[in-house]
Amino acid sequence: MxxxxxxxxxxxxxxxxxERILQACRTHSAANKDAVVFIDAETTTKKKFYRDVEPTVNSLATALVKLGFKPGDVASQAFPNCPEFLISMLAVMKCGGAMSNASAIFTDYELQLQFCDSxxxxxxxxxxxxxxxxRAxxxxxxxRKIICLRTFPLRSEFxxxxxxxxxxxxxxxxxxxxVVSPDSIALLPYSSGTTGRPKGCQLTHRNISAMLDIAVNHLQTEIGPAMxxxxxxxxxxxxxxxxxxxxxxxxxxxxxxxxxLGMTGLVFKKFDTIVMLNRIKFYKVKLAWLVPPMxxxxAKDxxxxxxxxxxxxxxxxSAGATAGKQLCEEVKKRFPNAWLCQAYGMTEMVQFTTFPKLENGDCFETVGSLGPTYELKILDKDNKEITKIDxxxxxxxxGPTVMKGYLKKEEVGIIDSDGFLKTGDLGSIDAKGRIHVTGRIKELIKVNGMQVPPVEIEDVLLLHPKVKDCAVIGIPDDQKGESPKAYVVKKDHTxxxxxxxxxxxxxxxxxxxIDSYEFIDVIPKLPSGKIQRKKLKEMAMAVGSTENLESEMSQKSAEVATGKSAEVSIRSAEMSNK
Structure with missing residues (x-):
C-alpha cells in the first residue's frame, strides 16, 4: 500500500x-542595497552583502572557464562554513559543473578517497x-588545480x-x-547509503530546486506562523x-x-556554545535548525x-537523527514557549521528506508528515508492502527529490523499479499521517547525527600491519547517540x-x-564471509550489562563502607511513612 x-x-x-539563488540575491539587494546575507558569528564584523554575491560568482566562473573547467566536470571544496563556500558552489554550477562538498575536518586520506572517486x-x-x-x-x-583562500596573516608564495x-x-x-539542464548533476555529496563505504549521490538541479520549493513552502506555511x-x-x-x-x-x-527568504545568516565555522547563546540573545534569533547533540x-548545560x-x-x-522523547521533554522545560519539532530526510533525497505541522504541536515521538508530492510505502522483513497503520x-x-543514483552505480537496488528509495530505517505511519522512526536495519552508526559506516573504519584498521581481522559496530551512547566499538583480531600479540x-x-x-576496543580470537562471520554484527552487538550488550552490574555492586560496597547505605535506607523508610 x-x-x-x-x-x-x-x-x-x-x-x-x-540561477534561483542569484535571482534571490538580486531581489533582496534591490529592496535594500545594504541587505546582509552572512555575518561571521565569531567576530560579527565580517559581513557579506547580497549585492556582492552575483558579481563575485560571475568573476570566479569566468576564471574557471579560462582554467578549462567545462560542463560535466566535477569540483570539490574543503571549506568550513564561510561565504566562499557559497561563491565556489554557485560558480561551478554556472559553468555547468557539479560540486562535491567535503568536510573541513576530513583527513588527507578521506579527502583523497572523495577526490579520486568523484x-x-x-x-x-x-x-x-x-x-x-x-597531500590528498x-x-x-x-x-589539475587547487584554488586557495588566504587565511594566514603573513603572505607567502603558493x-x-x-x-x-x-x-x-x-x-x-x-x-x-x-545552458544548464534541470537534469544535469548539480551536487555530488557523499553518503554511505544503507551500507558500505561513502558513495557519490548524483543530485540534479531538478532535485534540489524541488527541495527548495517544498522547504520554503513549509517555512512560510508552518514555521512562519510559529515565529x-x-x-x-x-x-x-x-x-x-x-x-x-x-x-x-x-x-x-x-x-x-x-x-x-532574504534572511541574514549568522555563520559558524565551528559549534561554539557560548557564541551561539550570545548571538541568539543579541540578534533575538527566533529559529534554530539543530541536531540532537545540540x-x-x-537541555543540560x-x-x-x-x-x-x-x-x-x-x-x-531538530533533524539528522531522531531525538528521544525524554530529551525533548527536558528541552521543552527550558523553552516552554518554543515549538519543538523534528523532521526526517536523507542526503539521497536532498534534505527532508517529512515535515512537522504546527497544528500537531510539539513532535516528541514523530518526525512530522509527508511533505507535498511525497509518497511512502513500508516494507516488512520479507519485502512485502505493509497495509496497516502503526x-x-x-x-x-x-518523490521529486530522490537522487538520480550513485555515481559508480553502487547499491543499484536502493531505488526500486517503482522509484521508491529504500532508506534502511524502520518506522511506521499513524492514523493522522505522522511518521514515526523507530530504528535502523542498515549498518550505519549515527554519531552526533553524522553517518559513520563501519566498513570505512574497518578498512583503516586493516591497513595496520599488526591487525589480522576486525569488525566495527555502534553501541548506545548517552551523549552521542551511538559510538563506534571495534573488535580486533591481532596478527602480532604486541x-x-x-x-x-x-x-x-x-x-x-x-x-x-573508535571509543572502545576489544581484542578477540575470531570475528563471527556467516559462511558467505559477511560479518555477524548482530552477534557482536549482543556481545557488547552482555559486556555492558556485566559492567553495569559490577559498577552497581562496587558502588553499594563503597556506600556500606562509608555509612551511606544506612542513610539511604533511613530516607527510604521516612518517605514510605509519609
Missing amino acids: VFVSKAAPLNLSTTPVH NTSIVFTDEDRLARVR TAKCPGV PENVLDFVELTQTPDQPINV FGKEKATWQKEHVLLLLPWYHAYGLNTMLESIL LIFL VMVPIFNIAPFLKVIL TVGQLCFR LTEAELTDFVRQKLSSYKW
Whole structure:
C-alpha cells in the first residue's frame, strides 16, 4: 500500500539552482542595497552583502572557464562554513559543473578517497587545510588545480598548481554561454547509503530546486506562523543560526533556504556554545535548525538559563537523527514557549521528506508528515508492502527529490523499479499521517547525527600491519547517540589499543574515532564471509550489562563502607511513612 501526502500539491520549479539563488540575491539587494546575507558569528564584523554575491560568482566562473573547467566536470571544496563556500558552489554550477562538498575536518586520506572517486579536477580550500589537501591531491592525478583562500596573516608564495582565490574573483567577468539542464548533476555529496563505504549521490538541479520549493513552502506555511504569530512575516529582518556544516545536506539546504527568504545568516565555522547563546540573545534569533547533540546542550548545560534565551527562540527544529522523547521533554522545560519539532530526510533525497505541522504541536515521538508530492510505502522483513497503520517496517519514499543514483552505480537496488528509495530505517505511519522512526536495519552508526559506516573504519584498521581481522559496530551512547566499538583480531600479540588509537586518528575525522576496543580470537562471520554484527552487538550488550552490574555492586560496597547505605535506607523508610 502506498501512503500519499495529504499536503496541497505544489508547482515545482525546474530553474537551475544557481540561477534561483542569484535571482534571490538580486531581489533582496534591490529592496535594500545594504541587505546582509552572512555575518561571521565569531567576530560579527565580517559581513557579506547580497549585492556582492552575483558579481563575485560571475568573476570566479569566468576564471574557471579560462582554467578549462567545462560542463560535466566535477569540483570539490574543503571549506568550513564561510561565504566562499557559497561563491565556489554557485560558480561551478554556472559553468555547468557539479560540486562535491567535503568536510573541513576530513583527513588527507578521506579527502583523497572523495577526490579520486568523484573524478574531481579542481579543489577549493583555504590555507588552514592546504597542506592536507595537497597531500590528498598528490595521489589524485585528475586534480589539475587547487584554488586557495588566504587565511594566514603573513603572505607567502603558493606552489605552482595552487591559485589565489581572491585574485580569481577579481577576474573581469565575461558571458558564459552554458545552458544548464534541470537534469544535469548539480551536487555530488557523499553518503554511505544503507551500507558500505561513502558513495557519490548524483543530485540534479531538478532535485534540489524541488527541495527548495517544498522547504520554503513549509517555512512560510508552518514555521512562519510559529515565529511571527498573527503578525506579518518579516523574513528579511530575521537573523538565523547557520551552525550546521554546509558540506552536509541538512546544513547546506537550510543555508540556501534562508537566502531565498532574504534572511541574514549568522555563520559558524565551528559549534561554539557560548557564541551561539550570545548571538541568539543579541540578534533575538527566533529559529534554530539543530541536531540532537545540540538539544542535549540546550537541555543540560548550566549556561543556557544564565543567558536567558528562552524568550527569543520560537522554533527549534531538530533533524539528522531522531531525538528521544525524554530529551525533548527536558528541552521543552527550558523553552516552554518554543515549538519543538523534528523532521526526517536523507542526503539521497536532498534534505527532508517529512515535515512537522504546527497544528500537531510539539513532535516528541514523530518526525512530522509527508511533505507535498511525497509518497511512502513500508516494507516488512520479507519485502512485502505493509497495509496497516502503526505497523513497523522499512520506510521507502518516492518523490521529486530522490537522487538520480550513485555515481559508480553502487547499491543499484536502493531505488526500486517503482522509484521508491529504500532508506534502511524502520518506522511506521499513524492514523493522522505522522511518521514515526523507530530504528535502523542498515549498518550505519549515527554519531552526533553524522553517518559513520563501519566498513570505512574497518578498512583503516586493516591497513595496520599488526591487525589480522576486525569488525566495527555502534553501541548506545548517552551523549552521542551511538559510538563506534571495534573488535580486533591481532596478527602480532604486541598490538595495543594505544597503537590503534593513534593510527586511526591519523586517518579519520574525529567523529569516526573508535571509543572502545576489544581484542578477540575470531570475528563471527556467516559462511558467505559477511560479518555477524548482530552477534557482536549482543556481545557488547552482555559486556555492558556485566559492567553495569559490577559498577552497581562496587558502588553499594563503597556506600556500606562509608555509612551511606544506612542513610539511604533511613530516607527510604521516612518517605514510605509519609
